[in-house]
Amino acid sequence: MRVLFVASECVPLIKTGGLADVVGALPKALADLGMDVRVLLPGYPAVLDGLRRSKFVGDRADLFGVKAQVVSGRTAEGLEVLAIDAPGLFDRPGNPYLDEAGEDHADNWQRFGALSWLGASMARRGIDGWQPDVVHAHDWQAGLVPVYLGTADQAPPTLFTIHNMAFQGLFPATCRSGLGLPESGFDADGYEYWGQVGFLKAGLFYADHLTTVSPTYARELLEDDFGMGLEGVLRARQESLSGIVNGIDTDVWDPESDPLIAKRYSRRAPAGKRHCKAALVEEFGLEASDGPLFAVISRLTLQKGLDLLLELVPHIVARGGRLAVVGSGDAELEAGFRAAAEAHPGAVGVFIGYDEALAHRIQAGADAIVVPSRFEPCGLTQLCGLRYGTLPIVSRTGGLADTVIDANPAALASGCATGFQFAPVDRNGLRTALDRAFDAHAEGATWRRMVRNALGQAVGWEASAAAYAALYRDLVTDRIAP
Numbered sequence: 001m002r003v004l005f006v007a008s009e010c011v012p013l014i015k016t017g018g019l020a021d022v023v024g025a026l027p028k029a030l031a032d033l034g035m036d037v038r039v040l041l042p043g044y045p046a047v048l049d050g051l052r053r054s055k056f057v058g059d060r061a062d063l064f065g066v067k068a069q070v071v072s073g074r075t076a077e078g079l080e081v082l083a084i085d086a087p088g089l090f091d092r093p094g095n096p097y098l099d100e101a102g103e104d105h106a107d108n109w110q111r112f113g114a115l116s117w118l119g120a121s122m123a124r125r126g127i128d129g130w131q132p133d134v135v136h137a138h139d140w141q142a143g144l145v146p147v148y149l150g151t152a153d154q155a156p157p158t159l160f161t162i163h164n165m166a167f168q169g170l171f172p173a174t175c176r177s178g179l180g181l182p183e184s185g186f187d188a189d190g191y192e193y194w195g196q197v198g199f200l201k202a203g204l205f206y207a208d209h210l211t212t213v214s215p216t217y218a219r220e221l222l223e224d225d226f227g228m229g230l231e232g233v234l235r236a237r238q239e240s241l242s243g244i245v246n247g248i249d250t251d252v253w254d255p256e257s258d259p260l261i262a263k264r265y266s267r268r269a270p271a272g273k274r275h276c277k278a279a280l281v282e283e284f285g286l287e288a289s290d291g292p293l294f295a296v297i298s299r300l301t302l303q304k305g306l307d308l309l310l311e312l313v314p315h316i317v318a319r320g321g322r323l324a325v326v327g328s329g330d331a332e333l334e335a336g337f338r339a340a341a342e343a344h345p346g347a348v349g350v351f352i353g354y355d356e357a358l359a360h361r362i363q364a365g366a367d368a369i370v371v372p373s374r375f376e377p378c379g380l381t382q383l384c385g386l387r388y389g390t391l392p393i394v395s396r397t398g399g400l401a402d403t404v405i406d407a408n409p410a411a412l413a414s415g416c417a418t419g420f421q422f423a424p425v426d427r428n429g430l431r432t433a434l435d436r437a438f439d440a441h442a443e444g445a446t447w448r449r450m451v452r453n454a455l456g457q458a459v460g461w462e463a464s465a466a467a468y469a470a471l472y473r474d475l476v477t478d479r480i481a482p
């Protein structure tokens with residue numbers, strides 16, 4: 001089975017969020033099941049620079065007026081990547097979506113239209129003698145793949161995965177001629193969305209099957225609050241929508257072998273975690289305390305609900321807790337966390353920015369990771385938390401609800417609790433969950449038991465990769481014998 005991934009990010013080459021983690025790790029797990037996966041990415045400088053043994057493949061292409069050629073290469077871990085070398089589209093400062101001033105690149109419609117167009121072209125004609133059996137497109141940036149692929153007999157089936165409904169890739173109607181989109185699809189039954197071209201809408205409407213990254217989010221997406229305007233489109237496709245929970249790369253996230261942490265530890269020998277906590281307390285300039293050390297590793301946006309945590313900082317400090325934060329995003333939240341650190345020196349430490357190695361040190365050193373998201377398709381930091389025995393305190397939504405076992409009386413009695421859930425997602429809900437964590441931590445034995453449970457959770461990709469593999473097989477079988 002040959003699978004072409006089409007996506008805009010992939011660890012270790014380029015990352016702004018969890019999408020990159022998934023696109024980097026899932027192909028490895030699929031390879032363990034005998035699948036041959038290649039990932040088509042935009043050729044941002046970091047992507048082209050990060051590839052080994054790269055060579056040009058295929059013909060030169062004209063992507064809506066911009067010259068391009070495909071580069072084939074491998075990451076250090078051996079992941080097969082196809083990158084679009086088109087400096088006119090991808091070689092520029094800023095991040096994949098935003099310029100240095102934080103504004104969307106004005107030609108994002110063209111940049112990701114080009115990604116989708118090339119993905120469809122490869123799917124139809126193959127590349128360098130390699131012909132995919134299935135195309136797996138991720139998020140709005142790859143949403144036009146099934147539109148360009150059309151219904152040609154030889155077109156492989158498409159799977160479209162929604163990682164986040166909040167980012168929909170909406171562009172002015174005028175871009176459709178520049179993108180060579182079929183006029184007939186500019187309709188509610190097509191890629192049109194309230195008079196605009198909707199890249200995500202296109203994926204939802206035209207792909208053969210849809211998945212999202214947890215079963216709970218798959219159900220939530222059919223509701224008005226979570227569907228973000230596209231719930232009607234999804235309801236019409238309910239039969240073709242399933243939820244497969246994300247995993248994490250358990251080679252990269254492994255307290256037993258992690259080279260980035262102060263001392264290694266495991267479920268059998270957990271003592272090193274204390275050492276990691278001491279190192280983190282020192283790194284963040286915190287004063288020692290018997291209370292729990294809470295952590296945040298996150299984009300600072302409305303989705304993540306961290307404004308609620310900010311309001312509760314005085315409460316955490318009053319109860320003898322400590323807080324370590326690494327994050328970046330909305331200016332107001334960044335300022336809020338900086339101010340909290342200034343107001344509570346020795347109790348709250350904040351690093352505004354993006355730092356992958358620091359994320360590892362925090363997962364290893366903290367007692368609990370707080371993820372109070374208003375919505376969360378899956379979430380990965382709570383999975384890393386479990387892997388490092390750092391108990392997740394999470395809102396009961398999306399993948400957070402599916403991956404953390406709440407310390408309710410039944411779960412505590414049967415000894416399977418791994419964290420704390422709360423609902424509704426408001427200040428009181430979070431406060432109650434934090435208080436339950438304080439109490440369990442003070443009890444000692446309860447906390448240690450939960451840490452052992454967390455360290456024993458299966459958070460890798462094995463089960464979910466098998467679910468994707470089964471889906472690819474079904475899609476191919478249906479195509480051959482509808």
Ligand code: ADP
Pocket residue numbers: 016017018019021297298299326327328353354355356359378379380381382
């Ligand atoms: P989302 O994709 O919505 O941002 P996820 O939890 O799925 O949320 O994935 C976020 C990923 O980005 C995780 O791998 C997390 O460790 C990482 N991350 C987020 N913010 C930071 C940061 N400031 N520094 C380092 N890593 C971060």
Ligand code: GLC
Pocket residue numbers: 017018019022163164213246376377378379380399
């Ligand atoms: C999105 C979601 C996050 C999910 C990630 C990877 O960024 O916000 O919940 O874990 O995609 O699927």
